[in-house]
Amino acid sequence: MSRAGRCGVAAAAVVALGACGLEVGPTAAWVDVATVAGPLTAKTGQPPDGLPVEMARPATLRVVSFNVEMGADADALAAAIRGNPNIADADVYLVQEEEDYPAESAARAARLGDALGLQWLYVPGRVKGTGTHGLAIMSRFPITAPAKMDLPMIEKGQQRIALRAAIELGDLALPVVDVHLETRLNLSLIHI
Numbered sequence: 001m002s003r004a005g006r007c008g009v010a011a012a013a014v015v016a017l018g019a020c021g022l023e024v025g026p027t028a029a030w031v032d033v034a035t036v037a038g039p040l041t042a043k044t045g046q047p048p049d050g051l052p053v054e055m056a057r058p059a060t061l062r063v064v065s066f067n068v069e070m071g072a073d074a075d076a077l078a079a080a081i082r083g084n085p086n087i088a089d090a091d092v093y094l095v096q097e098e099e100d101y102p103a104e105s106a107a108r109a110a111r112l113g114d115a116l117g118l119q120w121l122y123v124p125g126r127v128k129g130t131g132t133h134g135l136a137i138m139s140r141f142p143i144t145a146p147a148k149m150d151l152p153m154i155e156k157g158q159q160r161i162a163l164r165a166a167i168e169l170g171d172l173a174l175p176v177v178d179v180h181l182e183t184r185l186n187l188s189l190i191h192i
Contacts, residue, residue, distance in 0.1 A: 030147040030164060033123050039132060040124045042146060043100065043107050047117040055141055057170035064090040067180070069097050074111035081116060092167055093138040096180035098122055101131035109136040123148050125161035135163040135178045142168040151179070 033042035064087045068077055082088050093116075100107040100122060106114075113120025113136075121143050124132030137143055144166045151160040160180060166173040 028150045028152075030149050033121075033146045033148055036148070039127050040134075042121065042123045042148075043109065044119075044121045044143070044146075045110050045113060046119055048114055049117065055168070055170060057172050058091065061092065061167075061169065061174070062090040063092045063094065063176065065094045065096070065178070067096040068108075068112075072099075072108065074108055074115055077112055078115035091140045092176060093118070093136075094176065094178035095136040095138060096178065097133065098136040099128065099131055099133050100124065101129075103130065109138070112136075113138045119143050121146055121163075121165060123161065123163045125150075126159040133158075135161060135180060137163060137165050137176065137178055139167050144168055144173065151181075 036042060066081075066087070081093075087093075095109070095112075098109050098112075100109070105111070107122055109120045109122035116138065118138040118140060119142060120136060120138045122134060122136045123146065124134035125148075126133055137146075146163065146165040149162045149164070151162060153159065162177055162179040164175060164177045166175055
């Protein structure tokens with residue numbers, strides 16, 4: 001089964017199990033990312049030209065979920081996004097497997113967001129080597145009220161998080177959640 005297929009199966013399993021009333025582990029609280037310090041501190045930025053001052057609510061909002069699998073080459077990712085008519089004009093990108101390393105010129109989310117002309121938010125879920133690994137949200141509209149939740153640890157898995165924020169669409173604050181689930185989910189990990 002392909003990597004994308006495994007991720008879809010894991011997401012579908014969690015949704016299906018939740019619908020059946022089965023508990024998949026303890027729920028952590030949402031934490032305002034501004035209160036997190038140290039290596040897991042969130043980073044955010046505006047596009048180089050800034051966001052428009054007045055942004056009315058759009059008639060249609062396109063949201064893309066994109067696993068960049070470490071995303072080392074932000075310019076190539078931006079070119080791939082711009083070159084794909086199915087995702088090039090999206091308003092919001094929920095990005096998984098983003099990374100940040102101090103030895104690089106800027107955070108990978110910053111480089112990708114800047115290349116696409118989007119506001120960006122990067123929230124690390126865990127330390128990885130000399131850097132961090134986490135989730136990002138990129139948007140043509142203002143991103144506000146970011147919070148993260150540590151997800152339950154899966155046996156032999158890695159720390160995962162959920163990232164929640166509001167996308168300000170004129171007079172509407174639309175909540176979005178970005179998550180990258182563990183693909184090693186099996187029934188022995190579920191508490192009935």
